[in-house]
Structures are given as structure tokens and as C-alpha cells.
Amino acid sequence: MHECRHATLNLHPAQPATLNHVIPALSRDNLSTSSTSTRMTNAVFGSNIKLLRTRRGRSQEEVAIALDVKRSSYSGYENGSAEPTFDLLVRMSEYYKLSIDKLLRDDLTALSESQLGILERGGDIDLSGRRLRVLATTVDREDRENVELVPEKAKAGYALGYADPEYISILPTFQMPFLARDRKYRTFQVSGDSMPPVADGSWVTGEYVQNWQTIRDGQPYIVVTKDDGIVFKVVYNQLKEKGSLLLCSTNPLYAPYEVPVTNVLEIWKFVHFISAELPEPNMSRDELARSVVELRKEVSQLRLSMEQQGRLAF
Numbered sequence: 574m575h576e577c578r579h580a581t582l583n584l585h586p587a588q589p590a591t592l593n594h595v596i597p598a599l600s601r602d603n604l605s606t607s608s609t610s611t612r613m614t615n616a617v618f619g620s621n622i623k624l625l626r627t628r629r630g631r632s633q634e635e636v637a638i639a640l641d642v643k644r645s646s647y648s649g650y651e652n653g654s655a656e657p658t659f660d661l662l663v664r665m666s667e668y669y670k671l672s673i674d675k676l677l678r679d680d681l682t683a684l685s686e687s688q689l690g691i692l693e694r695g696g697d698i699d700l701s702g703r704r705l706r707v708l709a710t711t712v713d714r715e716d717r718e719n720v721e722l723v724p725e726k727a728k729a730g731y732a733l734g735y736a737d738p739e740y741i742s743i744l745p746t747f748q749m750p751f752l753a754r755d756r757k758y759r760t761f762q763v764s765g766d767s768m769p770p771v772a773d774g775s776w777v778t779g780e781y782v783q784n785w786q787t788i789r790d791g792q793p794y795i796v797v798t799k800d801d802g803i804v805f806k807v808v809y810n811q812l813k814e815k816g817s818l819l820l821c822s823t824n825p826l827y828a829p830y831e832v833p834v835t836n837v838l839e840i841w842k843f844v845h846f847i848s849a850e851l852p853e854p855n856m857s858r859d860e861l862a863r864s865v866v867e868l869r870k871e872v873s874q875l876r877l878s879m880e881q882q883g884r885l886a887f
Contacts, residue, residue: 577821577829615653621681623651709741719746723761757781763805767822770852779841793843
């Protein structure tokens with residue numbers, strides 16, 4: 574169980590946005606039952622369809638009839654001794670209401686009950702956080718990737734336009750020469766007082782996270798969600814256990830909350846921030862010790878006063 578631990582522009586004109594990543598598509602070629610990759614996934618596939626069948630309370634005979642195959646054939650698919658045709662994979666996908674890709678590649682037996690529930694309710698989503706994503710980006714005149722700037726006034730539309738090259742192309746852009754060339758960065762203006770020492774109105778730069786499984790507990794990230802838009806929080810990775818992220822603030826006045834992975838659009842790992850305000854200095858050890866001593870004195874005086882009032886009452 575994760576718990577929050579509170580821790581203390583040289584602009585260049587943007588070129589037309591380009592797609593930095595693509596999503597691989599399944600085809601009859603890469604699903605050929607004679608391919609090595611399909612044979613390698615037989616064990617996962619067999620355990621997946623067995624799990625789905627038993628969770629529905631169906632026998633092999635009942636499922637075989639529904640799919641118009643022999644019971645012995647279906648048994649072979651579950652134990653890995655037989656390989657389904659592409660057409661049968663399509664029918665299985667429709668029967669179990671899951672994508673072929675998920676039936677073949679994702680080990681459903683490793684998912685939590687809540688994650689399986691999401692799938693069975695039709696939520697064919699990226700529960701693992703590993704799926705390749707589409708990222709719209711811009712480059713400068715020298716074909717170098719820009720750092721796009723998402724100001725406060727543009728934040729409201731970002732959750733809708735984050736994957737739209739036209740939307741990304743109108744954002745202000747700049748370069749930071751000290752950032753790595755082989756990684757993608759974006760800068761967001763944050764609001765509120767939930768993440769000191771980052772003040773309201775600061776600019777936070779993040780590195781794009783492709784694989785959400787790499788999220789490290791207790792580290793700050795910019796999380797783009799469907800419901801809350803852009804939030805800057807300390808994140809705890811609960812993808813395997815609960816299919817969610819735990820978002821925490823460094824300001825203890827703000828309660829932590831969970832965000833299901835189905836609500837997450839993008840994640841950016843914190844790199845640095847720019848602020849017009851200097852962070853308040855931390856108290857020195859001596860100052861903290863003096864404060865504790867004074868607090869103890871006040872408590873003692875209060876206790877003495879209450880005892881005297883008690884004696885006077887009697």
C-alpha cells in the first residue's frame with residue numbers, strides 16, 4: 574500500500590508538427606499461426622482464454638459450441654497444444670470482448686481483480702502502461718525538436734488537443750541547449766500552492782514518459798488526465814496492483830487521490846522549474862530546535878493554567 578510522504582527564452586518559430594511515434598497495427602501477416610511470435614505467445618494466450626472462460630462460469634463445451642469448434646480443439650488452445658486460425662481469433666475476440674492483441678500478448682493472470690473488472694466491462698485499455706503512444710511534436714528550422722510551452726490559458730484545451738498536430742503547432746516553442754537531444758521535453762505552467770517550493774505560475778519542464786511502468790515512487794511528474802487536465806504531483810505507481818496512480822502534494826493540506834489509468838493521457842517526468850519567486854529558506858536545525866522548545870513551554874503553561882482552573886472549580 575503506497576502512502577504519500579510530504580517532501581519538503583530564446584523562441585524559435587515552429588515548423589509543422591510531426592508524429593514522433595506510431596502505433597503498430599495487427600495484420601494477418603503478423604498474426605500468422607505459423608510464425609515464431611505466435612508460437613511464443615501460446616502459453617499466455619492459453620492461460621488468458623482459460624481465465625476468461627472460468628470467470629464467466631462456462632465449460633469448455635459451452636465455449637466451443639459458441640465459437641463453432643470442437644471441444645477437443647478448444648481444449649488444445651487452452652493448454653497450448655493447438656493454434657487458432659486468424660478467423661477463430663477474431664471470433665474469440667468478439668466472444669470475450671477483448672482485442673486480439675490483448676488476448677495474445679498481455680498476461681491477464683497477472684492483473685488485479687479491479688483491472689480484470691475494467692476489461693470485462695469493455696475497458697480495452699493500456700493497463701500495463703507499456704503501449705506505444707502517439708506524440709505530436711514540433712521541430713525548428715534546423716530539424717531539432719522544440720520544447721513546446723503550454724501556458725495557463727492553453728491548459729484548458731490541452732487534454733483535447735494534446736495529440737492534434739495542428740494544436741501543438743500553435744504553441745510557443747523554445748530551445749534549451751543543456752537538455753538531452755535524444756529525449757522529448759515540454760514545459761507547462763502550473764497553478765496553485767499544492768507543490769511547494771514550486772510556486773503558483775511557475776514553469777515546469779518534463780521529459781516524456783513512454784513506458785509508464787518506469788514511473789518511480791515518490792518522484793514528481795506532470796500528469797495529463799481526462800478529468801483534471803494538467804496536474805503536477807508526486808506520483809506512486811499502482812499500475813500492477815490497482816491499475817491506477819496515487820497523486821500526492823508536497824503541501825500536507827492537500828489530500829492524496831488516485832487516478833485510474835483509463836483517465837491518464839500523458840505523463841512527463843519532472844526535470845526542472847522556472848519561477849519568478851525565490852523559495853522560502855528551510856529552517857536551520859537550531860531554529861527548528863528553538864521552535865520545539867518554545868512550543869513545549871507553551872504547552873506546559875497551558876497545562877498548568879488548566880490545572881489551576883480545575884483546583885479553583887473545586
